[in-house]
Amino acid sequence: MKKFRYRIRFNDRVGMVRDISEIVAKGGANISSLAVKQGEIYLQIESMPEDKLHSILRDISSIPDVYELTPVEWMPHELAEQHLRTVINSVHEGILSINRNFIISTCNVRAMQILKFDQLPIGKALYDVMDLPKDILERIEKGKPVEQKEVIIRTSKGPSRFMINSKPIFDDRGETAGAVITLMKMSEIRRLAHSLTRPVMVTFDDIIYKSKKIKEIVDMAKTVAAGDSTVLLRGESGTGKELFARAIHMESPRRDCPFVAVNCAAIPDTLLESELFGYADGTFTGARRGGRPGLFEFAHHGTIFLDEIAELPPHIQAKLLRVLQEGNVRRLGEMEEIRVDVRIIAATNRPLEEMVVRGDFREDLFYRLNVIPIYLPPLRDHKEDIPVLVDYFIKKFNQKFSKSVQGISPDALELLLNYHWPGNIRELENVMERAMNLCKDHIIKVKDIIINTPSILVSPGEKYFHLKEIVQETEKEALLRALAQGGSARKAAKILGVSHTTVIKKLKKYGLTPD
Structure with missing residues (x-):
């Protein structure tokens, strides 16, 4: 039904509201809304014949002290509601307000989007549209706040994780009259943290x-x-696999979302599953209260880089296969599966095909990972890149060490070109860093290039002078032999009869890699 709205301005006096009301009632109109301010009255009357409306307006204009009567589009409370609606629809959080009976009275556009509502839930009970945990509903009912609580809420697109906050609303008597609830998707929170x-x-x-x-x-x-x-x-250690993984991510539509790098060989078996997939509250002794999301959840909408993928133990291989097939992850200790949108880039320097034949790597996982294989050649197969790499490292270390080295002598460069580079570009970078530290002139010379390990520079009579050095050399030799025999840090640990963590620490101590 059409309604007519007017603003009446007058010289303020007692009885003005009564005079206007009598005229409207005498004219047979019904006042549906009235707002009074000092010197102003906003009047809304329901639809009526045009001749009667003109008569009422004429009589109001003739009231003493009334000096203006103007039609308006909105009543003041309607403008306030529109303004409030615009504000709550502009925020990035979902907002719901409920009364003391848990009936929804407000729902902004963002809440509808993230909760996948097909229609506005105004007038519906909160528990009919959202399956919030019982403890949160009890806190809301008792008028207690809820602060940064992570919850799983089922939507029409499946369960999703949200961060929920709730503030109670109290009436004039201090009793709970409802609550304002705000929701934000955990993936958006992690993306915000990543951007910062x-x-x-x-x-x-x-x-x-x-x-x-x-x-x-x-x-x-x-x-x-x-x-x-x-x-x-695929490629040997030091060929730049992680560099390519990061570049692929930055070239992709996911560039503004997280890039999560995981070294599968550096995390002990006992922790790897919880690191990748997360865990629920109270899953194991020492678990963080409230649980913890896994790295796959952190990488939602982004890229996860699984370096040294061949080191994954069999039970993790099975869970990874499910992520690739279904796109879902489940935290340790939880029954709910959460959908994740993650691109996987894996890397290895191991012969996966041989591992599949031996039964060390799942065949079905290999084919899932090997969709787009990219082989990075060893540096010895593209030595024409050594000069430009050398120039790059000189500029890099000039800046790092505040030096002014201008280049490298031809015979020093020839020495680098003739070396076979088993450590590839990473080894070249280390050699150049050593040379930049030793260089006393503006040109790197042959005497500044030390490629072999320092141990060969020590005379036999000096090499085993101290017991500590003998122990270190023996330990290092045992590590190298175990790695050569087992092919990985994890298998080397079994050969040596120590933990995987111990082997990783020893490798770091001696500057070795699992390769």
Whole structure:
């Protein structure tokens, strides 16, 4: 039904509201809303014949002290409601308000979006549209606040994790009259945290090369970056697998979302599952109160890089296969599965095909990972890139060490070109850093290049002078033999009869890698 709204301005006096009301009633109209301010009255009357309306307006205008009568589009309370609605619809959190009977009275657009409501739930009971945990409903009912509580809420698209806050509303007598509830998706919270803390990412412009071989690989990686398929990076240690993984992420539509790097060999078996998939409250002794999301949840909408994927134990391989097949993860100690939108980039320097034959790696997981294989060649197969890499490292370490080295002598460069580089680009970087530290002139010379390990520079008579050195050399030799025999840090630990963590610590101590 059409309604008429007017603003009446007058010289303030007693009885003005009575005079206006009598005229409206005498004219046969019904006042549906009335707002009084000092010197102003806002009047809303229901639809009526036009001649009667003109008569009422004429009589109101003739009241003494009335000097203006103007039609308006909205009543003051309607403008306030529109303003409030605009405000709550502009925030990034979902907002719901309920009365003391848990009936929803307010729901903003964001709440409808993240909770997947098909229609506005105004007038419905909160527990009919949201399955909040019992303890949260009890706190709301008792008028107690809820602060930053992580909950799982089922939506039409499946269960999702939210951070919920609730503030009670009290009436004039101090009794609970309802509550205002705010909701935010955990994935959005993690994305916000990532945007505030994320490091400067690597792009393909940061990959230094000159050779045609590496250019072809870069072009291929740029092409596959646009998609969502799983990428498997193959190559020896030090060839730049993580560098390519980060560049692929930054070239992809996921560039503004998290990039999570995981070294599968560096995390002990006992912790790996909880690190990747998270755990619920009270799952094990020492678990963080309230539980913890796994790295797959942190990488939601982004990319997870699983380095040294061949080191995954069998039971983790099975769970990873399920993530690849279903796109769901389940925290340890929970029954609910949460959908995650994550692109997986894996990397290894191990012969996965041989591991599959031996039964050390699941065949079905291998084929799931090997959708787009990218092989990064060893440095000895593209030595034409050594000069440009050397120039790059000189500039890098000049800045780091505040030096002014201008280049490298031809015979020093020749020495680098003739070396076979078992450690690849990582080894070249270490050699250049050592040379930059030793260089006393503006040009790196042969005497500044130390490629072999320092132990060969020690004379036999000095090498085992101290017992501590004998123990260290023996320990180091045992590590190298176990690694050569087992092929991984985890198997080396079994050969030596120590824990996987002990082997990792010893490798770091001696500057070795599991390769």
